[in-house]
Amino acid sequence: MIVIKDLTYGYHSRNTLFQELNLTLPPGKVYGLLGKNGAGKSSLIKNMAGLIFPQTGSCTINGLEARHRRPEFLAQIFFIPEECELPPVTIPAFLRIYSVFYRSFDEGAFYEYLRIFNVPENCQLDKLSFGQKKKIHIAFALAANTNVLIMDEPTNGLDIPSKIEFREIITRTRRHDKITIMSTHQVKDLDGLIDSVIIIDQGRVLLSADKEEIGQKLYFGDKQTGDDTSLYGIDTPAGRRIVRRNNGIETSTLDLELLFNAAIYNLPGIRAVFQTQ
Amino acid sequence: MNYIRKMIALNRRQYLEHWQFYSLLAFAITGLLFLLFFITWHWQESFSGGVGNGIFLIGLFGGGAAFSAFLYQDLRHPAKTIWLLGIIASAGQKVMLWIIYAVFLYGVAYTIIFYLVEALFFSIVTASQSTMTKANVFSNGFYSFYLIFVNFQLWLMVGSLAFHKGALIKTLLLMVLYFIIAATGNVVLMKAMTGESSITSSLPFNYFQFIHDGENIYVYLPANLQALINVSYNFLLPLFLSYIAYLKFTEKEI
Numbered sequence: 001m002i003v004i005k006d007l008t009y010g011y012h013s014r015n016t017l018f019q020e021l022n023l024t025l026p027p028g029k030v031y032g033l034l035g036k037n038g039a040g041k042s043s044l045i046k047n048m049a050g051l052i053f054p055q056t057g058s059c060t061i062n063g064l065e066a067r068h069r070r071p072e073f074l075a076q077i078f079f080i081p082e083e084c085e086l087p088p089v090t091i092p093a094f095l096r097i098y099s100v101f102y103r104s105f106d107e108g109a110f111y112e113y114l115r116i117f118n119v120p121e122n123c124q125l126d127k128l129s130f131g132q133k134k135k136i137h138i139a140f141a142l143a144a145n146t147n148v149l150i151m152d153e154p155t156n157g158l159d160i161p162s163k164i165e166f167r168e169i170i171t172r173t174r175r176h177d178k179i180t181i182m183s184t185h186q187v188k189d190l191d192g193l194i195d196s197v198i199i200i201d202q203g204r205v206l207l208s209a210d211k212e213e214i215g216q217k218l219y220f221g222d223k224q225t226g227d228d229t230s231l232y233g234i235d236t237p238a239g240r241r242i243v244r245r246n247n248g249i250e251t252s253t254l255d256l257e258l259l260f261n262a263a264i265y266n267l268p269g270i271r272a273v274f275q276t277q
Numbered sequence: 278m279n280y281i282r283k284m285i286a287l288n289r290r291q292y293l294e295h296w297q298f299y300s301l302l303a304f305a306i307t308g309l310l311f312l313l314f315f316i317t318w319h320w321q322e323s324f325s326g327g328v329g330n331g332i333f334l335i336g337l338f339g340g341g342a343a344f345s346a347f348l349y350q351d352l353r354h355p356a357k358t359i360w361l362l363g364i365i366a367s368a369g370q371k372v373m374l375w376i377i378y379a380v381f382l383y384g385v386a387y388t389i390i391f392y393l394v395e396a397l398f399f400s401i402v403t404a405s406q407s408t409m410t411k412a413n414v415f416s417n418g419f420y421s422f423y424l425i426f427v428n429f430q431l432w433l434m435v436g437s438l439a440f441h442k443g444a445l446i447k448t449l450l451l452m453v454l455y456f457i458i459a460a461t462g463n464v465v466l467m468k469a470m471t472g473e474s475s476i477t478s479s480l481p482f483n484y485f486q487f488i489h490d491g492e493n494i495y496v497y498l499p500a501n502l503q504a505l506i507n508v509s510y511n512f513l514l515p516l517f518l519s520y521i522a523y524l525k526f527t528e529k530e531i
Binding site for chain 1: 278290297357362366527530531
């Protein structure tokens with residue numbers, strides 16, 4: 001479990017990005033951390049990974065303080081940054097160097113993910129394209145079988161087929177005791193992949209809810225004539241798409257983009273829905 | 278994984294990822310040493326004795342600085358730093374590995390290369406002054422330069438952890454600046470303390486020199502005090518620097 005308690009963080013002591021932020025992430029779920037550019041997504045996940053330190057408050061993973069970066073903590077977590085750099089070695093050498101650090105590393109799974117991603121198994125890592133490096137990074141992180149996997153903009157640099165392969169692999173590697181966090185501003189990429197949504201903006205958590213809860217409380221669909229209860233809407237070539245309060249019996253498919261925009265542009269409306277009922 | 282096995286795994290990483298650079302550096306140092314030996318041999322009458330020792334020091338410190346600049350390159354790229362910080366080992370183990378590479382492995386490897394090159398060079402050339410030109414690193418207290426080298430490398434490590442950009446240059450400049458300020462400051466201090474205005478040079482915690490009846494007089498610290506200072510410089514300072522590097526590494530943020 002990840003527990004963020006009263007976390008205050010800022011690039012400078014006078015200018016805080018997060019002010020006494022609280023967030024608890026239970027295991028067994030894939031979390032989508034959504035926010036605009038500069039919303040604080042990367043800062044939040046870096047705090048979780050112990051790469052930056054809070055001014056006050058704490059961030060713990062399974063009871064271990066992130067900022068101390070003790071080996072027991074590092075063994076629990078794998079962090080994939082937005083920009084990936086790999087050493088100038090071949091894949092077998094890379095495995096020989098790094099797999100020994102991870103007790104539950106699954107070499108067979110690693111090569112399987114590479115096959116799904118169509119990455120050649122005997123290439124020199126530093127000669128690969130950005131997207132290929134990212135795929136190897138993701139494959140290694142998943143094969144490492146850590147309890148927590150944090151990915152910063154995981155789909156950046158991946159082409160369309162690779163994004164589909166990425167979804168397939170993430171779906172395969174779900175575990176009841178694992179926390180996967182994917183931070184992105186490309187909300188469409190996470191459609192159908194996540195169990196829980198966290199939307200942040202200007203250092204605040206605007207919404208943190210499971211997909212099920214969102215489905216119970218909100219309805220996503222086309223605007224009907226005479227319906228003026230929408231919380232937010234956008235015009236599409238097929239008509240106006242809206243999100244509105246669910247009356248409790250309707251079912252709809254979660255539209256992350258609509259939800260995200262609703263949270264950003266009509267926060268009181270969204271908060272009212274999630275605080276009542 | 279226990280401490281030793283983790284250190285072995287870290288060492289394997291360090292070696293397998295960078296063996297090409299180590300080989301290149303070894304070749305570069307070999308070439309440089311040959312060149313320096315050739316220059317001093319060709320113009321041997323322009324150089325007085327102890328030239329070999331001078332060449333040894335140029336390679337030891339120059340090559341050591343280049344080696345350090347490469348060793349800490351992970352700290353200059355955020356993605357590489359994140360990867361380094363994420364490796365399942367303690368900050369102490371990672372810093373210890375740097376010390377082993379920067380201080381011990383480089384020191385030993387360089388000494389071996391130096392003596393191989395020297396032996397090869399003087400087997401090729403014949404010169405009456407070759408015995409003068411040859412280095413004698415393990416006599417007359419010359420080994421103390423190894424102890425200075427240890428501190429030099431550790432300062433570079435602390436500098437690499439303290440500065441985000443241009444760490445090597447900044448640290449080297451600071452070292453030079455410190456040396457100048459300490460030496461000139463010490464002269465001023467000695468003049469003020471003794472009232473002797475003819476003090477012309479000094480080295481902090483070592484000596485000062487003044488002119489009396491047209492002769493240079495050197496004043497050294499009492500032997501027991503000097504021994505204490507030497508112990509502090511050569512053994513305590515490296516420990517402090519290593520600890521500072523460890524603390525800086527634990528505080529490293531991306």
